[in-house]
Amino acid sequence: MKEDKTIRKKIAELERESRKLCDFSAQQNLLNKSATEYAELFYHSNHQSKAFQPFDDTMYQIFDKPLSEEGTDSEEIFSFIEKYIISPGLNSASGRNFGYIPGSNLFASAIGDYMAAVTNRYASVYSLSPGPALLEDRLIKWMAELVGYHTGAGGYLSSGGSIANMTAVVAARDHAGLTGKDYPRAVAYLTKHSHHCIDRALNLAGLRECIRRYIPMDDAFRMNPRELNNQIIDDVNKGFIPWLLVATAGTTNSGAVDPLDEIGSIARLHRLWFHVDAAYGGFFLLTGHGRRKLAGIELSDSVVLDPHKSLFLPYGTGALLVKDVNHLVKSHDYQANYLKHVESENVIYSSADISPELTKHFRALRMWLPLKLHGLKVFKEALEEKLLLANYLWNEFSNMKDIETGPPPELSIFMFRWVPKAGDPEEMNRKLREALLQDGRIFLSTTEADGKFCFRVAVLSVNTHLKEADILVDVVKEKIGEINN
Ligand SMILES: Cc1ncc(COP(=O)(O)O)c(C=O)c1O
Incomplete structure (x- = not known):
């Protein structure tokens, strides 16, 4: 009997603590607020953010810190998320991400x-x-x-x-x-x-x-x-x-x-x-x-x-x-x-x-x-927009000086490579890739076709529109100009 009482007391003590995981207390409300504010800011400002943020490999040290016994303030958590988790590397949700198969970030999905x-x-x-x-x-x-x-x-x-x-x-x-x-x-x-x-x-x-x-x-x-x-x-x-x-x-x-x-x-x-x-x-x-x-x-x-x-x-x-x-x-x-x-x-x-x-x-x-x-209509229109944007971009690149394009896009992807008047084309294209990565305003991934280094332009992000397409063309021209000089 006495043992029962002691156990019940201990359980009650533990319950007081474990309930903290679920109580909709001030802490949770604050977290909710921070998350909502973060998401709103992200959706509103992402069109200005870089598509790629170069990072230093030593950043792993920040992640080596062990988890602590006590919790952390939500403001501190969100500043960590922004600085170390979200910002470095590829901004896959950017409309200026033309690499791999670009991702999207529908808000309704996030709510789902x-x-x-x-x-x-x-x-x-x-x-x-x-x-x-x-x-x-x-x-x-x-x-x-x-x-x-x-x-x-x-x-x-x-x-x-x-x-x-x-x-x-x-x-x-x-x-x-x-x-x-x-x-x-x-x-x-x-x-x-x-x-x-x-x-x-x-x-x-x-x-x-x-x-x-x-x-x-x-x-x-x-x-x-x-x-x-x-x-x-x-x-x-x-x-x-x-x-x-x-x-x-x-x-x-x-x-x-x-x-x-x-x-x-x-x-x-x-x-x-x-x-x-x-x-x-x-x-x-x-x-x-x-x-x-x-x-x-x-x-x-x-x-x-x-x-x-x-x-x-x-x-x-x-x-x-x-x-x-x-x-x-x-x-x-x-x-x-x-x-x-x-x-x-x-x-x-x-x-x-x-x-x-x-x-x-x-x-x-x-x-x-x-x-x-x-509704379905807007998805159809967004997909038609991406098909047309890819065609538009293929024409722009095909008309660009010293650029060789691959086959016209069957859907929304095509390839191109720089064929400079002087220098080894492989080396020059690699230089261009490095320059684009360091700049970060747009992101392109690369591949090989017939054994040659190529850039790929993939138009699929829900955030890619005419403005982003034009920025892509301008940035590539600008970087080629800088390497040439
Ligand atoms: C044609 C094709 N198949 C399969 C995959 C793999 O899909 P997931 O990355 O979703 O695993 C990809 C990814 O890019 C793809 O483009």
């Missing part, structure tokens, strides 16, 4: 994330959280329709394109019935411009030994269907096992769209799983131009779209769509006694049943909220 964290619903299991599960299911159905899939399609919202591509590879592997002994003879078809995550997905799916055939590309870096067909026939004749064909709808390097129609027919002819990586290009299907460019995507068995790319969401949301959801069900089959009670009628598939994740962030809210708030 906030609400998801506040309410912390179990989004991956329908019988526990029907609302979140239905929301995800409806978003998947909307995207499946966009791609041209019919009833029976399914998929899930992932953390990004790499994981979604990996899940597709796993489903394709299981559909082909490949087991260990087959791997050294199994063949996957792709191009040298396929995203590296496909290669990694094969490795992670246990298929490191699988043969990869990099199909030659045409002058615009698109897979050559004739070469593909010949290669498959040759492989079959030699006793190999062709099983997977990966096309890209918008390559990261140059924005090229593989000829999906022709490739899809070849996949069907040879009974290969046809996967389309449309992580970057997928949502251009919302535009007339995109629908024409991506014609044939409906022939695929699976598609990856990244809402955190061409739907302007902040990082953290990809999507896998599979024409026949049963493939995902089969690959993710599991038994767990501790989950028996949550089984329910299959009104819909819970994402926990058709994807690798169990507990997951309630991603659907950050995607649904902006679509619901703004």
Whole structure:
């Protein structure tokens, strides 16, 4: 009895302390205020901030400080966030970020994330959280329709394109019935411009030994269907096992769209799983131009779209769509006694049943909220704007003295390189890259095409408009002028 009393007293003492984590006290209110003020300032001033802030590698020392036993004042926290966490390096949310695949920062998505964290619903299991599960299911159905899939399609919202591509590879592997002994003879078809995550997905799916055939590309870096067909026939004749064909709808390097129609027919002819990586290009299907460019995507068995790319969401949301959801069900089959009670009628598939994740962030809210708030029309117009901006910029660069441009943008990416009158072009382009990084007003990433160093211009940020495009042209001209002098 006495022992009980002591325990209760101790628990009460601990409760007084632990409640501090949840009390909506002055501290939380202050945090809320600081966060709101920070976000407002960020949204209003980001168009003036640098796209890249050079940093000193010794900054790691600041992060080495151990966490303290006592808490920290929220003002101090926010000044740390601004100075050391947010400012250094790439400002991915800048409208003057033309590097990699530019990111966006829709406010409605940020609120979606906030609400998801506040309410912390179990989004991956329908019988526990029907609302979140239905929301995800409806978003998947909307995207499946966009791609041209019919009833029976399914998929899930992932953390990004790499994981979604990996899940597709796993489903394709299981559909082909490949087991260990087959791997050294199994063949996957792709191009040298396929995203590296496909290669990694094969490795992670246990298929490191699988043969990869990099199909030659045409002058615009698109897979050559004739070469593909010949290669498959040759492989079959030699006793190999062709099983997977990966096309890209918008390559990261140059924005090229593989000829999906022709490739899809070849996949069907040879009974290969046809996967389309449309992580970057997928949502251009919302535009007339995109629908024409991506014609044939409906022939695929699976598609990856990244809402955190061409739907302007902040990082953290990809999507896998599979024409026949049963493939995902089969690959993710599991038994767990501790989950028996949550089984329910299959009104819909819970994402926990058709994807690798169990507990997951309630991603659907950050995607649904902006679509619901703004409506689809404005997304279509924003995507059309980015397509036109890329064309406008390609013309500007093509007309610039001593600049060589790659193929015109099929979507919103193109390449260019400086071909100076004097000096080694490789060295001069590297100098230009360094000068642009040090300046920081705009950000461009680089790549290689036909063995040559190239800049890439990727127009996709929701914050990129005519003004930002003109700044890009001016800054590149200015830096070339400075290097020349
Ligand atoms: C065509 C393509 N596929 C896949 C990916 C990987 O997606 P994530 O970075 O979301 O993992 C990217 C990323 O840029 C991409 O451009």
